[in-house]
Amino acid sequence: MFINWAQQEITLKIVYYGPGLSGKTTNLRYIYSHIDPSSRSELITLNTKEDRTLFFDFLQLEVGKIMGKKPRFNLYTVPGQVYYAHSRRIILSGVDGIVFVADSQRERMEDNLNTLLDLEQNLITMGKTLANMPFVLQFNKSDLPNTTNFNILQQRLNFYRAPQFKSVATKGIGVFETLKMIINQVVNHIQSHA
Amino acid sequence: MNLGHGGNGQSIVLTGEMYKEISEILSELASKTRARTIIFSDMNGHAITQRGVTGEIDISAMSALAAGGFSATAEIAKIIGEKKQFKFIFHEGEKNNVYFSNVGDNFLLVLIFSSQTALGMIRIYTKRAIDALTELLSSANEEEKKASQFVNFDFNKYLNEELDKAFNL
Numbered sequence: 001m002f003i004n005w006a007q008q009e010i011t012l013k014i015v016y017y018g019p020g021l022s023g024k025t026t027n028l029r030y031i032y033s034h035i036d037p038s039s040r041s042e043l044i045t046l047n048t049k050e051d052r053t054l055f056f057d058f059l060q061l062e063v064g065k066i067m068g069k070k071p072r073f074n075l076y077t078v079p080g081q082v083y084y085a086h087s088r089r090i091i092l093s094g095v096d097g098i099v100f101v102a103d104s105q106r107e108r109m110e111d112n113l114n115t116l117l118d119l120e121q122n123l124i125t126m127g128k129t130l131a132n133m134p135f136v137l138q139f140n141k142s143d144l145p146n147t148t149n150f151n152i153l154q155q156r157l158n159f160y161r162a163p164q165f166k167s168v169a170t171k172g173i174g175v176f177e178t179l180k181m182i183i184n185q186v187v188n189h190i191q192s193h194a
Numbered sequence: 195m196n197l198g199h200g201g202n203g204q205s206i207v208l209t210g211e212m213y214k215e216i217s218e219i220l221s222e223l224a225s226k227t228r229a230r231t232i233i234f235s236d237m238n239g240h241a242i243t244q245r246g247v248t249g250e251i252d253i254s255a256m257s258a259l260a261a262g263g264f265s266a267t268a269e270i271a272k273i274i275g276e277k278k279q280f281k282f283i284f285h286e287g288e289k290n291n292v293y294f295s296n297v298g299d300n301f302l303l304v305l306i307f308s309s310q311t312a313l314g315m316i317r318i319y320t321k322r323a324i325d326a327l328t329e330l331l332s333s334a335n336e337e338e339k340k341a342s343q344f345v346n347f348d349f350n351k352y353l354n355e356e357l358d359k360a361f362n363l
Contacts, residue, residue, distance in 0.1 A: 001205040002240035003344050006213035010344055011240045039360055044255050046262075055262060058239075060254040063356035066349055074239060074258065090265040094205070094238030176361040183357060187350050190341050 001096050001190070011072040012186050013094055014179075017119050018101035019111035020052070020080030023140040026169040027101060028057050028077055031179065034172060039063065053079040056091050073183060080115065089122050097134035097186040099178055101169070102157055104139045104147040112157055134185035135162045138178045142166040206236055206300065207341055213243070215330050220245045223305075223323040227316055230290065233304040234327075237261050237296070251306075260294055260304050282320075284313070295320055297327045 002011040016024040025045065032043040039062050046055035057077040062070070078088040100119065102112045120130050137158050141147065148156075150166065158164055163181045167174030208216075220232050224245040232245040235257035244253055268279035282295040286309065293305045293316055303324060307316060357363070 001341060002236060002238070002242070003205075003207045003341055004213060004242065005208065005344075006210040010341075013238060013240070034362075035360060041252050041254050044259065055266070056258075058255060058258040060258075061360070063353070063360050066352045066356060069344070069349065071353060072254070074254070076239075076258070086269055087266075090262065090269070093265065094236070094240075096205075176363055180354070180357050180361060180363060184350070184354065187345050187353060190345050191347065191350070193342075 001094070007070070008068055009070045009072065011074060012096045012183070013074045013076065014097045014099065014182055014186065015091060015095045016075065016077040016099045016101055017088070017092075017115070018080055018140075019103060019108060019115040020082075022080060022101045022103040022108070022112075023167075023169040024077040024080065024101045025053055025057050026140075027099070027138075027167075027175050027178070028059050028075055030169055030172045030175045031061070031075070032059055034176075035061065052081065053077055054084075055079065055087050075179075082114075085118070088118070089125070092122050092126065095133075097136075097182045097189075098130070099136050099138055099182050100157075101138045101140050101167075102153065104141050104153060104166075105144055106146050106148050109148055109156065116157060130162075131160050134182060134189045135160065136178055136182045136185060137162050137164040138167045138169075138174060139164065140167045140169050140174075143168045143171075143173075205341060206238075206240070207344075208242065212330070216327065217243055217245075219323050219326045219330070223319055226319045227305065227307060228311065229305040229307040229316070231304075231306040233257060233260070233306075234297075235260060235302050235304070237264065237300050237302055242301075246306075256304065257302075260302055264294055264296060264302055282317075291316075293317075293320065295324060297324050298331060301327070301331065303327070 016027055018024050041060040044058040048054045059075045061073045076091050078091050123129055139153050165174040165178050169175055220234060224232050230247050233256060234242045239258035239261035241253045241257035267283055271279050285292040289309055290306055291309050295303050297303055
């Protein structure tokens with residue numbers, strides 16, 4: 001979080017976390033292409049040759065002034081692949097809110113759990129924990145035929161009872177709902193904790 | 195006057211007076227170096243302020259990339275056994291050069307300047323600006339303005355109206 005009283009600006013950092021290929025970048029791409037260009041920056045993607053996220057994606061959103069104050073939201077994704085652990089830690093620095101994009105397909109349950117554990121461990125090294133930070137779960141690819149039953153997904157992944165959404169990021173289903181929820185969580189958290 | 199580091203030292207609240215003084219130091223640096231663009235941001239990638247020509251440059255993206263790059267380089271320093279992070283990073287282009295340096299642990303200064311400009315001069319004046327900024331930032335006293343004062347409950351309500359508009363919800 002960065003607040004500039006002189007300029008009446010507040011900038012919040014929201015990180016999309018999740019296993020490789022769960023749809024984090026797809027969320028950002030959808031937001032980028034469905035929001036008025038005057039309200040967003042360019043989408044920065046740092047990819048490998050295979051079009052996988054190497055370091056991070058970045059997109060800044062702005063909404064209109066609110067009581068003279070200018071809120072900005074810096075959205076980042078982390079690279080999901082296991083061996084980019086260092087990059088994930090760097091990007092989490094100064095995070096205000098986390099969206100965990102889980103892959104609803106049956107065979108990805110272990111990857112979801114391992115990445116959630118990796119996230120919690122990284123937060124602990126920063127003196128934080130998922131239990132007391134703004135956090136939203138998104139169960140992506142919910143339109144695919146081989147998904148885990150929604151109740152089981154919730155039981156196994158949403159142990160902190162965070163707000164949750166089923167999504168199909170490629171079609172935009174649940175994308176803006178998730179984003180609005182995490183922004184609300186962050187603002188509420190600032191009001192009650194900061 | 196106050197620069198607050200809330201929580202675990204990662205939330206930054208900048209008050210009017212401090213912002214003014216930072217701006218003055220950057221203006222001085224801009225006039226001394228004739229750098230094309232100067233950006234001051236925090237290590238979490240939030241742009242704080244800038245000087246010079248910024249028209250074609252996406253400052254928010256630049257700050258995010260600069261912070262990411264600097265953090266990645268700090269990891270390289272660790273891997274090769276350096277005790278501290280590198281003092282600066284320098285990129286040489288055909289027309290423009292970019293000089294990144296950290297200001298304490300939490301801030302970052304980026305200068306974009308013509309490749310004709312002598313690097314030595316950039317280094318000297320940047321070092322002076324960093325010293326001045328470091329002193330200014332360390333003189334911040336503890337009575338920080340709280341972030342919660344910035345976002346009250348009405349803020350929340352109007353924010354949601356703006357989000358619904360922007361997101362077509």
